[in-house]
Amino acid sequence: MVPASPGKPVRPEAHEVQRTSRTLARDPSTWSPEAAHAAVRRYRELAPHWNDERGGYRPLPLADALARGDVPRGGRCVEVGCGTGLLTPMLTEVWSEVVCLDLTWEMLRRSPAPWRMIADASRLPLPAGWADAVVLADVPLFAGEVVRVLAPGGVVVWSNALGTEAPHHVPVELVRSVLERADGGASWSAVTSDAGWGLWAVLRRG
Numbered sequence: 001m002v003p004a005s006p007g008k009p010v011r012p013e014a015h016e017v018q019r020t021s022r023t024l025a026r027d028p029s030t031w032s033p034e035a036a037h038a039a040v041r042r043y044r045e046l047a048p049h050w051n052d053e054r055g056g057y058r059p060l061p062l063a064d065a066l067a068r069g070d071v072p073r074g075g076r077c078v079e080v081g082c083g084t085g086l087l088t089p090m091l092t093e094v095w096s097e098v099v100c101l102d103l104t105w106e107m108l109r110r111s112p113a114p115w116r117m118i119a120d121a122s123r124l125p126l127p128a129g130w131a132d133a134v135v136l137a138d139v140p141l142f143a144g145e146v147v148r149v150l151a152p153g154g155v156v157v158w159s160n161a162l163g164t165e166a167p168h169h170v171p172v173e174l175v176r177s178v179l180e181r182a183d184g185g186a187s188w189s190a191v192t193s194d195a196g197w198g199l200w201a202v203l204r205r206g
């Protein structure tokens with residue numbers, strides 16, 4: 001556990017969005033073109049101020065996950081919902097190839113990452129078994145796609161920068177169970193910690 005300083009921001013919409021995030025994690029068929037358009041509208045508005053308003057606290061939980069989560073290093077990583085690329089430099093220090101994707105061009109166009117794709121996490125434009133790591137930092141969880149693109153021995157890195165108060169927060173136990181279900185009932189384990197205002201988990205088969 002990494003201690004938190006005072007002043008954690010409150011997102012009034014968090015609890016309602018969390019309900020949707022949990023429902024989506026359990027049942028990806030609740031995703032729709034309307035939901036995708038709503039997400040794009042929301043992040044298009046947030047994009048111009050994202051780094052200034054949120055850049056201070058967002059990196060800490062992911063940095064802690066990469067430092068203490070025993071992730072495999074040097075292979076290929078996909079950052080799903082990379083947004084403005086705020087977290088990407090930490091990933092390129094760990095993995096040799098990092099592909100970043102996001103649904104919202106207004107977020108993605110601000111990212112300095114060399115490999116960027118406009119894409120929907122519900123249909124990842126990557127071959128099966130491509131990724132040694134799938135990084136999900138405050139994004140919707142489509143477990144079937146995560147499991148499909150993950151290489152044997154790969155890890156899923158999950159983080160919520162505002163912890164259990166984050167709009168995209170899904171309890172780690174639920175993340176683990178939907179990954180297991182999507183993986184045909186195989187057993188998954190998770191290492192998790194609080195870090196600053198957030199939390200993280202590194203999940204893997206076995």
Ligand SMILES: C[S@@+](CC[C@H](N)C(=O)[O-])C[C@H]1O[C@@H](n2cnc3c(N)ncnc32)[C@H](O)[C@@H]1O
Pocket residue numbers: 039040043058080081082083084085086087101102103104107119120121122137138139140168
């Ligand atoms: C809370 S922001 C997080 C951005 C970045 N991971 C960070 O930590 O700064 C959520 C991001 O996920 C993207 N997103 C939402 N739904 C998505 C989907 N179905 N596929 C891909 N990206 C999505 C949004 O456009 C937005 O950029």
